[in-house]
């Protein structure tokens with residue numbers, strides 16, 4: 001028996017197919033007109049025609065897209081760093097703030113001074129706001145620990161957060177984010193590879209490992225060491241690459257079969273070609289470009305046109321991207337990077353699910369996929385990108401349940417027996 005029907009939508013964008021959408025498969029995506037969607041339990045049952053559900057959401061005049069997948073966040077964290085942003089607006093560089101009590105070190109201290117309950121309450125509130133903007137799954141990361149124990153604590157907090165939210169959550173151990181004050185980069189990476197990653201893997205605290213390759217942080221040789229350790233533990237590898245300078249991270253990640261290379265502002269055209277020819281996703285984070293007012297943008301059109309797997313994330317963090325709305329991120333990707341609305345949508349759903357290792361189960365409106373969907377109060381989804389300050393979300397369906405209905409739209413929902 002169909003438990004929920006989303007009826008009479010003006011437009012639905014199913015993003016059907018298998019695997020991530022890239023090259024020709026991305027170019028051939030078209031939205032469908034006039035459709036209803038049937039949900040049974042937490043899965044889509046029928047997409048196109050459906051009727052007679054226990055409950056019904058009337059989507060007349062609306063468009064429906066898959067629930068957004070935010071494949072790059074720095075949750076859980078505690079506290080903001082607005083004064084650093086103000087300093088940057090007066091001309092101080094991010095790199096200059098990244099020392100002593102500033103930047104990542106400051107967020108590590110704020111997290112260490114917060115109780116578990118305080119850190120969870122802070123992060124939970126952000127996760128609920130993300131749900132109301134249509135994010136039905138997201139990635140969490142460590143990286144504000146900077147010691148073995150503190151990194152494990154942040155990963156355990158991420159696990160508790162995952163248990164408290166309705167969204168699907170995947171966890172990444174950002175094992176190398178800032179070089180701890182009392183050691184060298186090499187020493188820390190050795191410890192991370194020999195102690196942190198095996199401990200995280202034995203407690204099942206992460207499915208991926210991440211490394212920040214930048215001259216203020218870690219080098220490619222450290223990424224190689226972590227890759228080796230991750231591989232032996234069955235963990236997937238990601239990289240913060242080429243964000244502030246061209247550190248050759250993008251092509252390195254592609255060559256070594258990393259799941260993703262993220263940021264990529266300074267990635268060269270040959271390296272864009274390397275990524276396009278590989279299965280390493282180019283994860284674009286325009287929220288950070290916007291916040292840091294970076295004039296250097298990733299070669300996004302090259303990624304798309306040469307067939308790379310392109311995904312988008314919020315990069316939600318207190319330093320470089322205090323941004324949690326995927327509709328806003330999609331608008332930024334179109335404005336700043338030249339993505340087209342359909343490319344931005346695929347990058348925020350099916351391709352982001354692929355980056356999270358969830359591509360077979362969510363990110364599309366297709367029978368058998370997890371019933372995560374966003375109903376938009378606009379007849380075509382392009383308006384997400386066209387009207388960046390309009391909140392288009394009318395309803396969010398997460399795991400088959402209508403978990404958010406925007407004020408004024410309550411009458412569209414008829415709850416069944």
Ligand code: NIG
Pocket residue numbers: 103104107212240243288315317318319320321
């Ligand atoms: O993805 N660049 C490294 N990591 C984050 C920023 C972390 C911070 O400043 O707290 C990023 O932009």
Ligand code: FE
Pocket residue numbers: 072073074240315317
């Ligand atoms: Fe990041």
